[in-house]
Ligand SMILES: Cc1cc2nc3c(=O)[nH]c(=O)nc-3n(C[C@H](O)[C@H](O)[C@H](O)COP(=O)(O)OP(=O)(O)OC[C@H]3O[C@@H](n4cnc5c(N)ncnc54)[C@H](O)[C@@H]3O)c2cc1C
Ligand code: SF4
Ligand code: SF4
Ligand code: SF4
Ligand code: SF4
């Protein structure tokens with residue numbers, strides 16, 4: 001199986017730590033990722049609110065390129081937002097003949113291929129769980145994360161809506177109400193995964209700028225739930241949630257207090273750490289919420 | 302309104318006169334129109350609105366009611382469908398747009414309504430009718446975002462943030478301590494950089510996409 | 516030819532077999548399980564709505580009529596594997612533990628019934644995660660004095676009798692997402708019946724029904740609904756169950772109280788999912804082997820819903836009961852009799 005890697009804009013900007021740690025982890029476990037390096041933005045949630053056709057054309061261009069130029073069998077993305085946009089486009093192309101013909105004529109007009117809505121779309125977390133899995137992670141641990149208490153957070157669009165993610169229907173998908181793929185992978189590193197009932201709650205990230213105070217309240221609810229559950233650190237699989245929970249954290253703490261103060265990292269950074277990779281390579285100094293301090297105190301870096 | 306000069310006592314105070322005039326009627330004078338329903342159906346994401354059978358699964362599991370009083374996706378749909386435009390505007394216009402796109406509603410809707418997109422479409426319907434009297438944050442953000450996507454093919458988060466604050470007249474907030482030091486940290490850590498932008502024929506693609514937006 | 520094959524030994528197939536035998540036909544009744552009575556027997560239903568009649572009063576005579584009739588050959592643990600020939604001379608292969616044999620029949624009646632919808636895919640209801648989220652079929656067994664708990668509504672997690680029970684209507688029915696947009700047609704009356712049974716046995720237990728519409732179109736159903744409210748104080752709330760979670764180690768549900776325009780969070784001890792009817796694998800398999808048409812949901816499609824409701828798309832093959840779509844026992848018995856009459860007139 002040839003895998004195309006669609007990082008998305010965030011991973012080439014603020015979330016470069018996620019990009020680099022994903023590549024390190026993938027390589028370490030023999031997953032070959034071919035970067036679709038001429039990608040464009042998938043349009044996120046903004047395109048679909050602005051213009052329906054456009055919201056299918058942007059992701060379709062990426063998938064057409066992945067299929068036609070890079071000849072991949074599936075495209076994998078570590079971003080919940082991109083995952084949503086791509087799946088949503090495929091669903092529309094398969095269920096709605098008009099959407100399909102719009103996309104096809106657009107691709108033709110701009111001299112691209114003839115993408116039909118049939119590329120398999122995977123989230124990196126889901127793929128990693130299914131293709132590698134906790135057992136192999138356990139066997140590859142060089143530096144156990146024993147003693148580190150982790151809250152495993154997933155966000156929304158990784159599992160919802162099932163109309164497109166097919167959670168509950170497709171066997172390789174996570175449980176939409178009680179996701180556990182990341183929990184098991186993190187537990188395999190030796191870390192203690194705390195019981196945390198906000199794992200699939202919404203961080204409000206989609207409105208992080210438009211509606212700052214509500215968004216901060218939602219984020220604070222998650223951060224403080226993690227802290228209350230006894231976690232030292234919160235791990236997640238999405239750059240957009242990362243922006244809301246990490247980059248915005250100083251502002252959140254200002255309003256909601258220190259209950260909402262907890263270091264935030266990408267799950268791939270922790271797995272990389274357990275594989276014995278360096279904090280520098282994994283860009284563990286990138287997060288604004290300062291994970292280095294607690295990792296140092298636990299003797300992990 | 303019919304005159305009624307009966308006596309009425311409220312909290313021990315006797316009211317005499319045409320009292321019905323200051324007791325608002327609880328009757329809903331319904332003049333059902335599907336005009337608004339038709340309009341929302343045509344907006345991006347609005348097409349599934351008429352499928353709704355008002356079961357309340359969306360509102361039952363929605364993220365927001367806990368934080369935003371009276372937020373109710375089922376209720377918004379109902380108002381649009383029955384043509385209660387005035388109520389939608391007077392009581393709910395500042396709520397509808399608050400949806401955070403968590404998709405719990407669409408995820409569970411038994412009728413295949415894309416509830417999250419329908420709620421966004423209702424907000425857009427209100428925006429299009431200019432009930433807010435100014436550019437909303439959502440409109441501003443969507444415009445900036447789409448503009449950036451169509452121009453460069455990708456987005457640069459820092460530029461988006463800056464443009465957003467500037468468009469909504471809050472640039473000075475951004476220049477305040479926190480935001481600025483954040484930006485500084487990102488620059489020095491090398492995270493803010495302009496990418497090569499080697500998307501094949503982006504000009505052509507962009508041109509075609511812009512036509513779509515017209 | 517005066518031989519008829521009846522496939523499926525639920526109430527429908529039993530009634531059809533008996534009526535045909537009475538008219539002098541030789542009937543072979545093929546049933547894949549090792550008991551007769553279909554879903555009613557399989558899940559040990561105890562009482563039937565709306566009269567709260569004991570199942571034994573209805574099912575036992577129907578079964579006895581079949582087992583004691585010398586014109587009927589009952590083949591349990593058997594299925595059909597192949598069909599050749601046409602009406603009125605069908606050759607059918609019947610398979611069981613003893614082997615496979617071909618027999619010839621003048622007509623075939625398909626009464627393969629339904630299966631309970633499996634709510635596992637509705638992850639938001641936590642059926643596979645929380646022990647005390649159960650289906651209505653499981654409750655039938657719990658309430659049966661001859662069942663595993665001797666008729667006590669012991670909740671699976673700790674065997675305690677719940678003080679608060681919520682029932683979610685329309686689970687897997689009226690639901691496009693699972694591909695079953697149709698109404699299950701019995702869920703409402705069955706839940707009302709179960710609520711009453713629970714209240715009768717445990718007057719201190721509160722029962723809450725979360726519904727979208729209470730569809731009470733059968734004989735005596737509306738009256739039963741009224742009784743549940745008036746005499747048993749069952750609380751009916753208009754709002755479809757949205758999710759089930761654990762709050763402080765207790766089951767907690769969310770739904771919208773649509774009449775109040777606001778969501779509610781409600782802690783209970785047990786949740787019953789009124790899981791609907793889905794076309795069973797047995798029905799789908801029989802349709803394939805016999806080459807008869809199914810509708811878009813997999814149920815058997817009549818040649819004409821109005822004019823020939825018991826004829827399949829193929830001459831000489833007849834259909835009846837819950838394999839055509841959700842149906843209650845009373846109407847299954849009507850269907851069984853109706854299909855027998857149709858077979859008889861076609862074989863004349
Ligand atoms: C929880 C619940 C409670 C209910 N309670 C009531 C109630 O109180 N009152 C009421 O009126 N109705 C009730 N019903 C409805 C009732 O169960 C049905 O009306 C009835 O069981 C349908 O009978 P049937 O014979 O058509 O199908 P079934 O009962 O499904 O019987 C079909 C038979 O065919 C057999 N079979 C299937 N495929 C094959 C094959 N390929 N080869 C051989 N054999 C096969 C099966 O093993 C089964 O024995 C309830 C339903 C549910 C879901
Ligand atoms: S969802 Fe975000 S990260 Fe993904 S391509 Fe779109 S803008 Fe970029
Ligand atoms: S869940 Fe769907 S059908 Fe039910 S009220 Fe919401 S939008 Fe309407
Ligand atoms: S997407 Fe919006 S309306 Fe839907 S559940 Fe989330 S916040 Fe509520
Ligand atoms: S019978 Fe009642 S429970 Fe069953 S689908 Fe219809 S309305 Fe829902």
Ligand code: SF4
Nearest residue numbers: 729730731732733737
């Ligand atoms: S009249 Fe009877 S069948 Fe019709 S909606 Fe009312 S209860 Fe249902």
